[in-house]
Amino acid sequence: xxxxxxxxxxxxxxxxxxxxxxxxxxxxxxxxxxxxxxxxxxxxxxxxxxxxxxxxxxxxxxxxxxxxxxxxxxxxxxxxxxxxxxxxxxxxxxxxxxxxxxxxxxxxxxxxxxxxxxxxxxxxxxxxxxxxxxxxxxxxxxxxxxxxxxxxxxxxxxxxxxxxxxxxxxxxxxxxxx
Amino acid sequence: xxxxxxxxxxxxxxxxxxxxxxxxxxxxxxxxxxxxxxxxxxxxxxxxxxxxxxxxxxxxxxxxxxxxxxxxxxxxxxxxxxxxxxxxxxxxxxxxxxxxxxxxxxxxxxxxxxxxxxxxxxxxxxxxxxxxxxxxxxxxxxxxxxxxxxxxxxxxxxxxxxxxxxxxxxxxxxxxxxxxxxxxxxxxxxxxxxxxxxxxxxxxxxxxxxxxxxxxxxxxxxxxxxxxxxxxxxxxxxxxxxxxxxxxxxxxxxxxxxxxxxxxxxxxxxxxxxxxxx
Numbered sequence: 379x380x381x382x383x384x385x386x387x388x389x390x391x392x393x394x395x396x397x398x399x400x401x402x403x404x405x406x407x408x409x410x411x412x413x414x415x416x417x418x419x420x421x422x423x424x425x426x427x428x429x430x431x432x433x434x435x436x437x438x439x440x441x442x443x444x445x446x447x448x449x450x451x452x453x454x455x456x457x458x459x460x461x462x463x464x465x466x467x468x469x470x471x472x473x474x475x476x477x478x479x480x481x482x483x484x485x486x487x488x489x490x491x492x493x494x495x496x497x498x499x500x501x502x503x504x505x506x507x508x509x510x511x512x513x514x515x516x517x518x519x520x521x522x523x524x525x526x527x528x529x530x531x532x533x534x535x536x537x538x539x540x541x542x543x544x545x546x547x548x549x550x551x552x553x554x555x556x
Numbered sequence: 557x558x559x560x561x562x563x564x565x566x567x568x569x570x571x572x573x574x575x576x577x578x579x580x581x582x583x584x585x586x587x588x589x590x591x592x593x594x595x596x597x598x599x600x601x602x603x604x605x606x607x608x609x610x611x612x613x614x615x616x617x618x619x620x621x622x623x624x625x626x627x628x629x630x631x632x633x634x635x636x637x638x639x640x641x642x643x644x645x646x647x648x649x650x651x652x653x654x655x656x657x658x659x660x661x662x663x664x665x666x667x668x669x670x671x672x673x674x675x676x677x678x679x680x681x682x683x684x685x686x687x688x689x690x691x692x693x694x695x696x697x698x699x700x701x702x703x704x705x706x707x708x709x710x711x712x713x714x715x716x717x718x719x720x721x722x723x724x725x726x727x728x729x730x731x732x733x734x735x736x737x738x739x740x741x742x743x744x745x746x747x748x749x750x751x752x753x754x755x756x757x758x759x760x761x762x763x764x765x766x767x768x769x770x771x772x773x774x775x776x777x778x779x780x781x782x783x784x785x786x787x788x789x790x791x792x793x794x795x796x797x798x799x800x801x802x803x804x805x806x807x808x809x810x811x812x813x814x815x816x817x818x819x820x821x822x823x824x825x826x827x828x829x830x831x832x833x834x
Binding site: 381382384385387388389412415417418419420423425426428429431455456457519521 | 581585588589590591592593594597600601603604605606607608609610611740741744745748749750751752753756
């Protein structure tokens with residue numbers, strides 16, 4: 379329909395903190411503030427997965443936050459782009475190989491843009507989001523699945539149930555940590 | 557106005573109302589010394605939302621959003637056709653009730669909180685809307701909009717009613733300090749939370765129609781002086797956005813108290829005054 383070119387003119391952002399030290403979160407909020415004024419590109423920090431296009435994730439992905447991450451990711455309607463903000467989110471950073479941390483989010487959901495830095499500066503975040511917009515423009519409306527998911531997400535079915543996928547990924551890990 | 561002009565004003569209402577919203581976002585940005593989004597931003601948002609994969613929680617929930625939008629559109633048509641002020645207020649109440657039912661038709665707790673808050677907001681501003689129309693009746697002697705707009709302007713005897721309208725416009729259009737029913741980031745939009753993609757667009761566009769509804773009351777105050785009416789609407793637009801930018805959100809209980817007390821006092825002064833000096 380030719381509507382793809384409008385995707386990059388109004389990207390709405392969903393920001394999720396999966397165990398970050400708040401450094402990157404503050405930088406994201408700084409990028410939204412009047413000094414950098416991301417709203418001039420039509421970017422809004424929406425906070426609602428069902429209306430968002432870009433998923434900004436910070437933090438090294440602690441065990442407790444994996445379930446939420448996958449729930450938020452599956453609740454977002456396609457096309458969507460995942461941006462990993464900060465070293466922790468890309469590789470685990472200073473928290474890598476700790477007992478309660480997965481090393482980065484890319485073992486759970488597909489990541490499109492990695493932004494390095496501890497904490498990533500607002501300029502880097504803006505650059506990363508702009509890079510994400512280029513990817514967003516080329517994406518199709520096909521369902522994108524998380525990498526670890528025991529629920530069912532099949533496009534051939536008439537209605538797609540997007541809720542309660544992540545209930546099973548915890549499994550044994552969760553029982554031992556209690 | 558000719559019939560064709562009125563017809564166009566009604567049919568194109570969501571389109572020019574979108575420019576109203578775009579102007580509001582630019583104005584807010586300029587007040588904060590930002591550049592702000594382009595004027596066409598609501599249209600870009602619409603195209604983007606049309607392009608997303610459709611999401612539906614249940615059919616009732618989605619249908620209610622459509623009902624809400626089209627009820628408001630009919631309401632705008634009634635305003636331009638010059639119907640009775642009371643019909644319009646009660647039709648707006650019906651639209652709000654539909655929205656509240658939409659909020660209660662899903663399981664999300666935030667949606668329920670949003671509906672509860674919207675009910676409280678109606679408790680706050682609906683009596684004031686009625687008192688405002690009574691105040692207009694006391695001065696102009698009729699509830700019919702078409703008659704009021706052909707009567708000589710008596711704005712000065714409606715000055716307190718004007719302040720009451722300025723008081724409730726943020727509550728109707730969900731602006732600060734009275735945006736607790738929507739409460740972005742606090743309850744993630746309240747009733748809007750479960751809408752996604754194209755269905756969210758109907759709620760998004762309904763917001764523009766609510767703006768037309770709210771500002772039409774100010775236009776009516778000016779009577780047959782249409783230039784003064786337009787000026788008054790633009791001035792109020794500036795004033796409401798200034799208030800929105802310079803105040804923080806207040807609690808829903810405080811909002812109900814503030815609107816009811818201030819609104820009833822302002823309207824009563826005006827109604828009593830027009831009784832005494834009649």
